[in-house]
Amino acid sequence: MAEPIPDVTLKFPMQLEKVYEPQRFEPHWAQWWIDSGIYRADAKQAMEGHAFSIVIPPPNVTGSLHIGHMFEHTMMDVAVRWRRMAGAVTLWLPGTDHAGIGTQMVVERHLRTEGLTRKQLGREEFERRVWQWKEEYSGRIKEQIQREGASVDWSRERFTMDPGLSRAVRETFVRLWDKGLIYRGEYMVNWCPDCQTAISDLETVHEAVEGHLWHVRYQVTGSSESIVVATTRPETMLGDTAVVVHPGDPRYLHLHGKTVTLPLMNREIPVLADPIVDPKFGTGVVKVTPAHDPNDFEVAKRHGLPFIKVIGEDARMTESAGPYAGLDRFEARKRVVAALETSGELVRTEPYTVNISKCERSKTIVEPLVSKQWFVRMKPLAAKAMEAVRSGRIRFVPDDREALFFQWMENIRDWCISRQLWWGHRIPAWHCRNCGRMTVAREAPATCPNCHSTELEQDSDVLDTWFSSGLWPFSTLGWPDDTEDLRAFYPTSLLITGFDILFFWVSRMIMLGLEMTGDVPFREVHIHGLVRDAEKQKMSKTKGNVIDPLVIMDRFGTDAVRIALLLSAAAGADIALKEDRMEAGAAFANKIWNASRLLFLNMERSGVHGCPDGHVGCLSELAATEDHWVFDRLNRAIETVNRALALHRYHEAAQTLWDFVWREFCDWYLEVKKLRFRENSGSDAHWQATLTIYETTLRLLQPLMPFLTEELWQRLMHGAAENAQRPKSISLAAYPTASLDEAEPERVRAFELLQQVVTSARELRADHKLEPKAKLQATLSRTAFSKDELLAIERLANLEVMQQAQTTNARQGVIRSTPHFDLQIHANASGDKVRIVKEIADLERAIVQKETRLNDPNFNARAPESVRSKEREAYLAYKAQLQKNRALLEGLE
RNA sequence: GGGCGCUUAGCUCAGCCGGUUAGAGCGCGUGCCUUACAAGCACGAGGUCGCAGGUUCGAUCCCUGCAGCGCCCACCA
Numbered sequence: 019m020a021e022p023i024p025d026v027t028l029k030f031p032m033q034l035e036k037v038y039e040p041q042r043f044e045p046h047w048a049q050w051w052i053d054s055g056i057y058r059a060d061a062k063q064a065m066e067g068h069a070f071s072i073v074i075p076p077p078n079v080t081g082s083l084h085i086g087h088m089f090e091h092t093m094m095d096v097a098v099r100w101r102r103m104a105g106a107v108t109l110w111l112p113g114t115d116h117a118g119i120g121t122q123m124v125v126e127r128h129l130r131t132e133g134l135t136r137k138q139l140g141r142e143e144f145e146r147r148v149w150q151w152k153e154e155y156s157g158r159i160k161e162q163i164q165r166e167g168a169s170v171d172w173s174r175e176r177f178t179m180d181p182g183l184s185r186a187v188r189e190t191f192v193r194l195w196d197k198g199l200i201y202r203g204e205y206m207v208n209w210c211p212d213c214q215t216a217i218s219d220l221e222t223v224h225e226a227v228e229g230h231l232w233h234v235r236y237q238v239t240g241s242s243e244s245i246v247v248a249t250t251r252p253e254t255m256l257g258d259t260a261v262v263v264h265p266g267d268p269r270y271l272h273l274h275g276k277t278v279t280l281p282l283m284n285r286e287i288p289v290l291a292d293p294i295v296d297p298k299f300g301t302g303v304v305k306v307t308p309a310h311d312p313n314d315f316e317v318a319k320r321h322g323l324p325f326i327k328v329i330g331e332d333a334r335m336t337e338s339a340g341p342y343a344g345l346d347r348f349e350a351r352k353r354v355v356a357a358l359e360t361s362g363e364l365v366r367t368e369p370y371t372v373n374i375s376k377c378e379r380s381k382t383i384v385e386p387l388v389s390k391q392w393f394v395r396m397k398p399l400a401a402k403a404m405e406a407v408r409s410g411r412i413r414f415v416p417d418d419r420e421a422l423f424f425q426w427m428e429n430i431r432d433w434c435i436s437r438q439l440w441w442g443h444r445i446p447a448w449h450c451r452n453c454g455r456m457t458v459a460r461e462a463p464a465t466c467p468n469c470h471s472t473e474l475e476q477d478s479d480v481l482d483t484w485f486s487s488g489l490w491p492f493s494t495l496g497w498p499d500d501t502e503d504l505r506a507f508y509p510t511s512l513l514i515t516g517f518d519i520l521f522f523w524v525s526r527m528i529m530l531g532l533e534m535t536g537d538v539p540f541r542e543v544h545i546h547g548l549v550r551d552a553e554k555q556k557m558s559k560t561k562g563n564v565i566d567p568l569v570i571m572d573r574f575g576t577d578a579v580r581i582a583l584l585l586s587a588a589a590g591a592d593i594a595l596k597e598d599r600m601e602a603g604a605a606f607a608n609k610i611w612n613a614s615r616l617l618f619l620n621m622e623r624s625g626v627h628g629c630p631d632g633h634v635g636c637l638s639e640l641a642a643t644e645d646h647w648v649f650d651r652l653n654r655a656i657e658t659v660n661r662a663l664a665l666h667r668y669h670e671a672a673q674t675l676w677d678f679v680w681r682e683f684c685d686w687y688l689e690v691k692k693l694r695f696r697e698n699s700g701s702d703a704h705w706q707a708t709l710t711i712y713e714t715t716l717r718l719l720q721p722l723m724p725f726l727t728e729e730l731w732q733r734l735m736h737g738a739a740e741n742a743q744r745p746k747s748i749s750l751a752a753y754p755t756a757s758l759d760e761a762e763p764e765r766v767r768a769f770e771l772l773q774q775v776v777t778s779a780r781e782l783r784a785d786h787k788l789e790p791k792a793k794l795q796a797t798l799s800r801t802a803f804s805k806d807e808l809l810a811i812e813r814l815a816n817l818e819v820m821q822q823a824q825t826t827n828a829r830q831g832v833i834r835s836t837p838h839f840d841l842q843i844h845a846n847a848s849g850d851k852v853r854i855v856k857e858i859a860d861l862e863r864a865i866v867q868k869e870t871r872l873n874d875p876n877f878n879a880r881a882p883e884s885v886r887s888k889e890r891e892a893y894l895a896y897k898a899q900l901q902k903n904r905a906l907l908e909g910l911e
Numbered sequence: 912g913g914g915c916g917c918u919u920a921g922c923u924c925a926g927c928c929g930g931u932u933a934g935a936g937c938g939c940g941u942g943c944c945u946u947a948c949a950a951g952c953a954c955g956a957g958g959u960c961g962c963a964g965g966u967u968c969g970a971u972c973c974c975u976g977c978a979g980c981g982c983c984c985a986c987c988a
Contacts, residue, residue: 037950206986224985247988249988250988294986294987295987296988299987300987300988304987305988306988311988312986313986315986316986373985419915421914421915422914422983425914425983517982521983521984554923585925585936586923586924590916591924592982593923593924594923594924596922596923598923598936598937598938601950605950606950608948608950608951609948609951611947611948612951613947614947616947616948620947661927669925670925673925673936676935676936677935684948688947689952692947777954780954781953781955783942783953784941784942785954785955787941791945816945861932863932864932871969874968874969875968876967877968878968880968880969881930881968881969882930885969888930889931892931892932895931896931896932
């Protein structure tokens with residue numbers, strides 16, 4: 019096991035380097051977290067206690083991680099670290115996805131640079147190459163995840179094509195097949211001529227492009243009459259086998275049952291009636307190309323029309339296209355149009371916007387083709403999934419994403435799961451070369467169950483990559499075996515992922531999880547937004563606006579990037595990531611570092627070594643006013659942070675911590691404490707309170723900034739006495755709950771007054787542009803300040819506090835007054851009244867508002883008493899302050 | 912064609928159940944190298960909460976309409 023602290027810091031744990039350099043310790047802790055095995059989940063323990071489990075959305079092994087992954091991982095890590103510290107037995111399971119089509123394409127592209135194609139290599143050799151690629155990239159991804167500080171359990175790392183997960187895939191396939199939920203058949207699918215495979219509906223993107231609507235005349239057989247059909251794809255007419263009209267369309271009633279001659283092909287095709295036709299669109303006559311249009315496919319099946327395939331898998335015209343055979347589909351279109359023009363059968367051409375489907379990956383226009391594919395029947399699966407969400411067994415965060423989920427589920431269509439690729443899970447079906455019979459089985463059968471031939475060949479198709487990802491929450495835990503892990507950690511507690519894969523992945527996990535395990539795969543789904551660039555543009559390699567997480571982690575430190583991402587992460591919202599965010603994050607980390615440096619320096623000076631044992635969280639009788647105040651503020655922060663984390667409001671947690679640490683702990687608490695350090699009055703009691711606050715704050719920050727807090731906490735603990743109870747990492751210590759001692763309200767109030775006096779003095783000094791070093795004299799009407807508090811006021815505001823006003827003539831002084839104290843600052847100031855005048859105006863406005871409200875009988879009759887009394891109180895306070903300000907103003911005039 | 916979301920300070924965005932004079936970061940202005948931090952400190956300027964109605968004692972928040980922007984889904988030739 020590695021040493022918990024780098025050697026150099028071991029020697030001088032309390033001497034922080036002057037400059038915050040996260041690069042010095044972040045890699046060290048990342049490594050130690052792995053070597054020490056502290057994030058390894060214990061299934062036995064989990065079954066006894068409270069478990070919290072989460073699986074990583076497996077990144078594709080196509081390449082390295084981008085900033086969106088880091089955003090997602092950071093939120094997951096915060097969730098996991100928080101639950102871990104809160105006492106849950108946690109499992110965060112890491113892994114990667116084989117990403118069938120995506121990986122195959124990048125490897126093929128890579129091969130092309132070597133002048134090779136996959137066909138030249140052959141299937142076996144190609145698969146070997148892809149495995150090589152996978153090894154390289156999953157290794158890179160692993161390093162990146164470690165660098166992010168993700169507290170995953172590497173002993174449970176999985177890959178979608180691991181033997182165990184492959185077994186889960188076959189098990190699922192066979193069960194669905196046996197239930198009749200998987201079928202195979204000739205249907206119309208989206209065919210990508212570039213990828214040379216069928217793709218699912220989800221893998222296509224729609225795009226509106228400017229095209230044409232060509233009107234073509236078809237001659238009615240044995241008549242001088244002709245009809246005109248409109249088409250956006252004239253090349254497909256070569257495969258027409260009918261034209262249809264609406265059954266009730268009076269214009270064409272007399273043509274029902276007649277035939278027309280298909281131009282160019284001189285084929286007789288029937289005129290049919292079908293309600294699919296909209297009589298109001300175009301001419302009300304539609305050509306039917308059963309083999310190349312999804313609508314026409316349905317029509318043809320209803321009417322038993324023949325299918326003529328005129329476009330092949332390579333997007334070139336087939337032999338059936340007669341003279342056009344061999345031409346590319348777009349070239350064929352040109353020639354067909356030209357031919358129709360020549361023959362006079364093209365009546366007219368009009369511009370028309372057409373919706374085309376493109377392959378999401380290759381951007382090639384998808385060709386609807388009839389081919390033999392495997393499908394999953396979705397309706398029955400979707401019904402169960404919707405029920406699980408409706409009943410609340412799965413909750414969405416933010417919950418408006420549910421609408422999206424239902425919208426898709428309600429209109430779900432069968433899922434084409436077969437791909438004509440080489441990289442992926444082979445479909446567990448074997449075809450007998452002898453009798454032709456197909457066998458679906460978990461393992462390769464030795465002989466054909468029908469004819470006992472040994473001439474069996476496995477189906478060459480592979481499964482859609484999402485088929486295996488859909489099993490991820492349970493296949494990774496050992497399913498279909500009833501493993502300890504499965505019992506301990508399934509259903510998983512939470513899934514954090516992007517909306518872009520809600521349908522691809524989340525929905526399928528829900529459906530397959532319910533079907534295979536009988537339980538939901540996760541109880542909560544947090545759908546986050548997209549990380550965009552500073553101009554809110556989507557990041558993409560082609561735009562060149564991609565932010566590489568490794569680069570910015572090197573530059574700013576991981577904690578800084580984490581806090582920057584978290585601060586931007588309003589639930590579900592996209593974030594525009596600017597560099598200044600990360601600079602601010604680094605500044606925050608630097609602030610914490612330096613605050614620690616101040617404390618550590620003074621601990622050494624006071625002879626205090628490390629964190630004191632015992633009575634942590636207590637406010638002793640000797641605790642000072644500022645201790646009471648900061649206990650109060652920290653308790654509030656603890657409460658807010660815990661609530662925010664429970665609701666996945668990471669930005670709120672981050673913001674709360676930021677404000678507490680910077681605006682309260684550093685700006686006020688440490689500033690006052692510095693005075694005590696100077697006086698060398700830091701008694702043990704003071705240190706106890708100070709270190710309690712400090713150490714608790716580190717723990718509160720830990721889930722968000724694990725590296726920095728680990729480094730500081732280890733140093734703090736290193737100097738302290740050994741304690742068997744002490745966990746070996748801050749990430750295993752208890753998360754703060756609002757259980758610190760209650761601060762005394764009177765003393766909290768006293769500190770707030772102190773702040774007001776100090777701030778007022780600063781305002782006046784700035785307003786009157788006084789010499790920064792000029793000491794001012796002040797008289798405080800409130801006498802309740804203790805000696806210590808007066809000292810703090812004097813020092814922080816650079817004031818000399820007088821027993822009473824030195825002059826009764828306010829004209830010589832500058833005065834500031836609040837309802838709670840009067841402050842006269844005597845100086846040779848010009849007596850600028852601007853501030854008082856402005857404040858009087860503000861107060862008058864507020865008072866009018868209050869008066870109107872308080873005088874409104876309806877308000878008095880209907881508003882709750884709690885609101886009314888608050889309003890009255892506020893009104894009186896304004897009134898009092900206004901009077902004082904007026905008096906002051908008079909005095910100045 | 913359906914559905915969803917957004918519009919708050921110069922910029923990026925918070926604002927949970929409607930209730931004191933609406934917040935943060937960055938940027939901007941002024942003054943400070945105050946022995947933790949110039950990656951800092953202090954002080955400040957800056958908002959008719961998209962527009963128009965409505966509900967309510969009370970609306971940035973709820974409802975309706977409008978305008979602008981964005982996203983998702985979709986087999987009208």
